[in-house]
Amino acid sequence: MSGISDARPLAIPRAVEKVAPPRPSSPRGMWWRHGLAILALVWSLFPIVFIISAAINPAGTLNTAELLPKDMSMINFDALFSDTSRPYLTWYKNSMIIAGLGSLASVFIGACAAYAFSRMRFTGRRPGLLALLMLQMFPALLAFVALYITFDGVGNVFPAFGLSTSPGLILAYLGGAMGANVWLLKGYFDTVPRELDEAAKVDGASHARIFFTMTLRLVMPILVTVFMLAFVGLFSEFMLASIFLRDVDSQTLGVGLWSMTKGNERNRLFGQFCAGAVLASLPVVLLYLGFQKQLVGGLTQGSVK
Amino acid sequence: MSPQDIQDTRGPKGPTGVDDSAKVTGLGYGRPSGTSPVWLTITKWVLIALVVGLLAIVAQKTIEQGAWVGVVIAAFVAMCVVVVYGTGRSVPLKYLLPGLVLLVALQIWPIAYTVATSFTNYGDGHTFSKQDSVDSIIANSVREVPNTPRYKLSVAVKEKSDPATAEAFYLLTDPAGTTFVGDLTGLNDLPAADVEKAPNGRITKAAGYQILSAIQVNARKDLNSFAVPTKDGGGIKRVGLSEAFEGKANVSYDKTSDTLTDRATGKKYVPLNARWAPVDGQGDPFPQGWKENVGFKNFQNVLTNDTLRSGFLKIFAWNFVFAVVSVGSTFILGMLLALLLNNAKLRGKGLYRSLMILPYALPGFVTALVWSSMFNQDYGLINKMLHLNVDWLGDPWAAKAAILITNLWLGFPYMFIVCTGALQSIPGDVLEAAKIDGASALRTVRSIVMPLLLVAVGPLLIASFAFNFNNFGLIFLLTGGGPFEASDTSIGSSDLLITYAYRLAFSGVSPNYGLAATVSIFIFAFVALMSYQGFRRTKALEDVN
Known part of the structure; x- marks a missing residue:
């Protein structure tokens, strides 16, 4: 992958000696890289090992938690599911619904807008794109005071969309749906040849038909990427969720788990909290491991080039 | 969300509705002459009607709450939906409208509102208008007038509404057995034919109303400050679960001099820093202040x-x-x-x-x-x-x-x-x-x-x-x-x-x-x-x- 090894036969001997005499020739020269990499793994994994071992540690408090477990049991998980004052499964459901629906809607809105920006020419197109770029710099959470007051008022008229409701929070998240994703999506839309659209148009297909039956299928990879990035983002979002979701039953995993670490509860409920944290991490970790390529690609292109 | 878009460009273009994509590709081929299937056109209009209907409900609800801004916004959005999706005027907008509406409502508006809020004293004790603060202070100063009869009380909400949040009504029976219904705007007669009463006179059933149970009443914290205004400036307040008294306000407001007077103590209160403060400077101001514009004071404070x-x-x-x-x-x-x-x-x-x-x-x-x-x-x-x-x-x-x-x-x-x-x-x-x-x-x-x-x-x-x-x-x-x-x-x-x-x-x-x-x-x-x-x-x- 790196050019160094491919270049070796071409390089003059003196240079090879000077660069790194024995290293590339034998795997033995790799030991120091392995050593450092393992050190880095220890650094990146020890907190994760700690969470898991605390989750299966039957003692279940912070002061008894060890890096490596001496005992194993599922008692913390049982406590987690049977705790009626902390409805963990409801939090889980809320998180999945909010992140799932929120990111689906946000992908759809973004894809529609990207189609217009990529395929059509209209007055205000360039200023519109630039304005979206600018707005991206001002995430909705900076306007949290205004959002809180607004949704408090909305809740007086439509209780279903007020504070402490999932639809309300999803709506608040959707404000940034167009700004956040349009640039990434548009870039990919631009790579789909326009000739395809034109051919379809000659055959009598309308713009909507082209969009729904053709373009959306061709750009599926980026839709998947954007969906997952949005899902991960919304799933982990804490600030607006903590402001909006006041009732215990309406809370998401982030807000709920936070409430388990307040004050004296932190020590007492630590095992239960870690069990919850492990389960809460599963969806995102699985997404990452399963779709590493797409997510990594999305991350590196995510910012404006 | 918007399959209603499907096949909607077949109609003749309006004067400004240039088909941009065709123009740019420069091929200059004519519009296809085929017509869209009937079911698609029907689906599209059904969806448009649904959205407009939904917005009508929104408007209806906001009118009930007296929030006129909401009505204007709902009407405007409904108009946009009809114009954009019902005609072929602007194809790009068909794709941009949903995102645009959300963007304006939930990102640009909050930013603008944040700016507006930063020029006010909005906060604890300064959450409503000056008039509301006067009303609240007066309502809170209501004390029972000695030797007046008490009403029998049932708390109710409108039928089929949410007992926890819907607007509350007091169903009252005076000692003579006459029945009334009171809300935040005042007291009205309740025809005796519409109600059933318990032996002690308390209303147990009323047409169009749903009477709350004791638990439901206790769960509603808003009832503690609920008072039915009476004609002479007093109010009817709740005592316990099933009785209400008529009281008179101790505080009165004089509009011309913009002062509050407490009859019990004889103190006068004047506006000071968006609160009602005693004119002689002795004692505390009322906790209920109002929201007002303070200009650059917040910025000045920070700096x-x-x-x-x-x-x-x-x-x-x-x-x-x-x-x-x-x-x-x-x-x-x-x-x-x-x-x-x-x-x-x-x-x-x-x-x-x-x-x-x-x-x-x-x-x-x-x-x-x-x-x-x-x-x-x-x-x-x-x-x-x-x-x-x-x-x-x-x-x-x-x-x-x-x-x-x-x-x-x-x-x-x-x-x-x-x-x-x-x-x-x-x-x-x-x-x-x-x-x-x-x-x-x-x-x-x-x-x-x-x-x-x-x-x-x-x-x-x-x-x-x-x-x-x-x-x-x-x-x-x-x-x-x-x-x-x-x-x-x-x-x-x-x-x-x-x-x-x-x-x-x-x-x-x-x-x-x-x-x-x-x-x-x-x-x-x-x-x-x-x-x-x-x-x-x-x-x-x-x-x-």
Whole structure:
């Protein structure tokens, strides 16, 4: 992958000696890289090992938690599911619904807008794109005071969309749906040849038909990427969720788990909290491991080039 | 959401409705002459009708609440939907409208509203208009008039509405057996034919109303301040669950002189700093103040009030340092690891990479909460493993260090991913050329790899800086902004501007939305300045096409 090894036969001997005499020739020269990499793994994994071992540690408090477990049991998980004052499964459901629906809607809105920006020419197109770029710099959470007051008022008229409701929070998240994703999506839309659209148009297909039956299928990879990035983002979002979701039953995993670490509860409920944290991490970790390529690609292109 | 778009461009174009895409492609072929299937047209109009119907319901509900702005907005959106989707006037708008409506309503409007709020004193005790504050003070001063009869009371809501939140009605029976219904606007007769009464006179059933149970009544905190106004300026208030008394207000308002007078004590109150304060300066003002425009006072406070200013500057400095050090440390560690693993001969690279991104894959709140437990002084893993006794979360400097360590752990995988990508895209012949010229490995990295890498990841570093500048979740969940000095509990030593603003608005005993909005404006301004600089450097704006 790196050019160094491919270049070796071409390089003059003196240079090879000077660069790194024995290293590339034998795997033995790799030991120091392995050593450092393992050190880095220890650094990146020890907190994760700690969470898991605390989750299966039957003692279940912070002061008894060890890096490596001496005992194993599922008692913390049982406590987690049977705790009626902390409805963990409801939090889980809320998180999945909010992140799932929120990111689906946000992908759809973004894809529609990207189609217009990529395929059509209209007055205000360039200023519109630039304005979206600018707005991206001002995430909705900076306007949290205004959002809180607004949704408090909305809740007086439509209780279903007020504070402490999932639809309300999803709506608040959707404000940034167009700004956040349009640039990434548009870039990919631009790579789909326009000739395809034109051919379809000659055959009598309308713009909507082209969009729904053709373009959306061709750009599926980026839709998947954007969906997952949005899902991960919304799933982990804490600030607006903590402001909006006041009732215990309406809370998401982030807000709920936070409430388990307040004050004296932190020590007492630590095992239960870690069990919850492990389960809460599963969806995102699985997404990452399963779709590493797409997510990594999305991350590196995510910012404006 | 909008299959209604399907097949809707067949109609003749309006004068301005140029089919842009056809114009640009320049092929100049005529519009296809086929017509859309009937079912599609029908579906489309059914959907439009549904949306408009929904908005009509919205308008209806907002009228009931007297929120006229809502009606105007609903009508405007409905009109847009009909014009955009019902006609072929503007094809791009068919795709942009949903996002645009949400963008305006939930991102641009909140920003504008934040600016507006920053010029007010909106906050604890200043939440409503001046008239409302007068009404509230008068209603609260209602005392039972001695020797007046009590009413029998049933609390009710309109039939089929939510007992917990719907507008409440008092169904009253006076000692003579006459029945009334009272709400916040006044008292009306309730025809005897419509009600059923218990032997003691209390109403048990009324047509069109749903009577609340004792539990439901107790659950409604809003009833404590509920009073049915009577004609002579008094009000009917609830005592217990089933009785109400008629009372008279002790406080009266004089419009011409703009003063409140308390008849019991004879004190006069005048407006002062958006509250009703005693005219002689003796005693406390009423807690119910009102919201008013204070101009630049909030901004002035932040910049000139000594405690506020020094606290604000302290937070700002740490906020800046935090963002810079976070980006710097994560980038250096991520880059070093990327360089380390970027070797064709190295085995097990895939495994290393997958494991190394795990910290980034954990949800941010889990990371922050777990690290906050690991930094616990008495039981935490860090102190236990390293045999230290550092008060990580209680000492200002240790707390800052704890935050930076956590953010390094949390953020380096991202930089690692990004740098790995950038390293792999550096062309091999450049490195080859360096080797031929006899450059050492270190020299190659310093003079060739680094500059190319920085060009590729530069914009991402700026984005990362902007993100960390407002990294609310990490700080809030790790240290809560603390530790706090005993002398000033409003400013924490690890606070970011955003956590400071949050605490001003939500966690304190007396929320101050106006000041919180002002701090937000400062963040806005700083972020704008920063991204402007960033964009000018990267020239991203030049090749928009």
